[in-house]
Amino acid sequence: MANAKKILVVDDDPDIVEQVSMILKQDGHEVHAAETQAEAEEILLSIKPDLAILDLMMEEKDTGFVLCHRIKKLYPDTPVMMVTAVKAATGLSFAADSAVQQSWLKADLLLDKPIRAERLRNDVNRLLNRAAK
Numbered sequence: 001m002a003n004a005k006k007i008l009v010v011d012d013d014p015d016i017v018e019q020v021s022m023i024l025k026q027d028g029h030e031v032h033a034a035e036t037q038a039e040a041e042e043i044l045l046s047i048k049p050d051l052a053i054l055d056l057m058m059e060e061k062d063t064g065f066v067l068c069h070r071i072k073k074l075y076p077d078t079p080v081m082m083v084t085a086v087k088a089a090t091g092l093s094f095a096a097d098s099a100v101q102q103s104w105l106k107a108d109l110l111l112d113k114p115i116r117a118e119r120l121r122n123d124v125n126r127l128l129n130r131a132a133k
Helices: 014-026 037-046 063-074 086-090 099-105 117-132
Strands: 006-010 030-034 051-055 080-084 109-112
Touching: 006 014, 006 037, 006 063, 014 030, 014 117, 030 037, 037 063, 051 063, 051 117, 063 080, 080 117, 109 117
Parallel strands: 006 030, 006 051, 051 080, 080 109
Antiparallel strands: none
């Protein structure tokens, strides 16, 4: 597909990776999937994603933050969507709504799991359109 976007999906839950990848592929995107930070960093050496979708807590509680910072350092214009179950697990809530929050979080959007397919599609399209401007 001529307008296919490269999307990096990183989550330590293979079922989440499969579900998100399937939705994105149905929409014509080129999906690059990883289940660890190391796998994701290897992919980032070979492609520049148009969008990254990251789990927050993987091998370590802050793996998603670390990976997000690395993506933004390599590719500052690549939007990053972080999805997490941290609120359900800890009661803590994060947001990427203000400039101050984005300055330390680096993610362009933070969503709580589970994410419905319609919401995922809408947010992916919104971030991709915003990045294209």
